[in-house]
Amino acid sequence: MLCLRQQALELILMPDADAKAAAVRALPPVLLIDNDARCLHLAEPAGVPGRPARPELRHPSEMKNRAVGSIEGRAALLHALAHIESNAIDLALDIVWRFEGMPEAFYLDWLQVAREEALHFELLHAHLRELGFAYGDFPAHTGLWDMAEKTSGDLLARLALVPRTLEARGLDASPAVRNKLISVGDKRGGEIIDIILRDEIGHVAVGNRWYRHLCLQEALDPVHTYAALALRYGAPTLKGPFNLEARRAAGFDEAELALLGR
Numbered sequence: 001m002l003c004l005r006q007q008a009l010e011l012i013l014m015p016d017a018d019a020k021a022a023a024v025r026a027l028p029p030v031l032l033i034d035n036d037a038r039c040l041h042l043a044e045p046a047g048v049p050g051r052p053a054r055p056e057l058r059h060p061s062e063m064k065n066r067a068v069g070s071i072e073g074r075a076a077l078l079h080a081l082a083h084i085e086s087n088a089i090d091l092a093l094d095i096v097w098r099f100e101g102m103p104e105a106f107y108l109d110w111l112q113v114a115r116e117e118a119l120h121f122e123l124l125h126a127h128l129r130e131l132g133f134a135y136g137d138f139p140a141h142t143g144l145w146d147m148a149e150k151t152s153g154d155l156l157a158r159l160a161l162v163p164r165t166l167e168a169r170g171l172d173a174s175p176a177v178r179n180k181l182i183s184v185g186d187k188r189g190g191e192i193i194d195i196i197l198r199d200e201i202g203h204v205a206v207g208n209r210w211y212r213h214l215c216l217q218e219a220l221d222p223v224h225t226y227a228a229l230a231l232r233y234g235a236p237t238l239k240g241p242f243n244l245e246a247r248r249a250a251g252f253d254e255a256e257l258a259l260l261g262r
Contacts, residue, residue, distance in 0.1 A: 004107050008096035008114075009042055015050040017086045017135055018125065021118040024089060027111070040100055049090040049145070054136030055083065060143050068184050075133040077180070078189065082124040083140040084170070085196075088117040088203075091148055091162055099155045102210075109206045116199045123192045130188075150233050156214050160229045163207025169238070170200050171246040201250045208251035223255055 007027065014020040051057075063080075066073035092114035096107050125135050144166055151158040174197040181189035215222045229235070242260050 004111060005042060005097045005100070008093045008107075008111070009045075009048075011114075012090055012093040012097065013045065013047055013050040015052055017052055017121065020050070021086075021089060021121045021125075024093070024114050024118040025122070027115070042097055042100070044098070049094065052136060055079070055138060055140040057142050058139045060141040063139065063141050068180050071131055074181070074184060074186060074189070075128060075131045076138050077177070078124055078128045078131070079133065079135065079138040080140065081177070081193075081196075082121055082128060082135050084144065085117050085121040085124060086135070087144040088167070089114055089121060091144060091167075092117055094148060095155075095158060095162075098152065099158070102155075106210055109210070113203045113206055116203070120192075120196050120199065123195065127188055127192060147233070147235070156211070156218075156220075156225070157229045157233055159207050159211040159214065160226050161233055161235045163204050164211055164226070165230070165235050165238070167200065167207070168204045168247065168250065168252075171197065171204060171250060172241065172243045174200070174246070175243060197246065201246050204247075204250035223259070226256075227259075 011020060011023055011027070014023065066076040068074045068077055092110050096110045096114070128134060144162070147161055147166055148158070151161055174193055178190045178193040178197075181193065211226075212222055214220075215225055238260055240261050242257075244257060247257060
């Protein structure tokens, strides 16, 4: 039997986004085999993460904004969201296979995150198909995975700058995205955003929990350490408006919230 981390590595290598999402959702609960050397030291193979031939990947500055008043514009927005969720599956799988030596609960937490990100992708892709489009029909950017590559050798930085920074921005953006879809009569799109926001609060909370676990273990101040890591790895400057209610629910404390946007 493959251990959990080996399974995560095999899944992240899958190139087809739909097949990867389905395989993650179908993955049964497994036990981590701590005493198996194969599960302790996993070498990185070529092709991480596996990606489909489409969508075409571009720098974020090359992406066009489309008005959601048209079907194509709404589809482009849903496609961008589906791409984020596809990346989020890879991010959750990557943190499972890449970083060794953490408690079993750490890996099981992130495996559950991967399952929920896979559900989000499936919901968005199904809705995109209802509009006559499919994942891959629009270009997409690489922003989320770029930060994963920067932090591939530093788990503390990965936790600080992916779930607690880039994914937490989704908490801030969700209300506006939901309102935009509802304003053009896309009730189903709004319902999907509600599901995603509910789950993403939990995902950011997982990031907060394990970030603080490592800070405590290493006797580091979480707030000062975050600022240092953001500077070292070139994290984007956060800009409002901020969804403070969702951020509080995800485990950010008042000292952290007070520093937002500064």
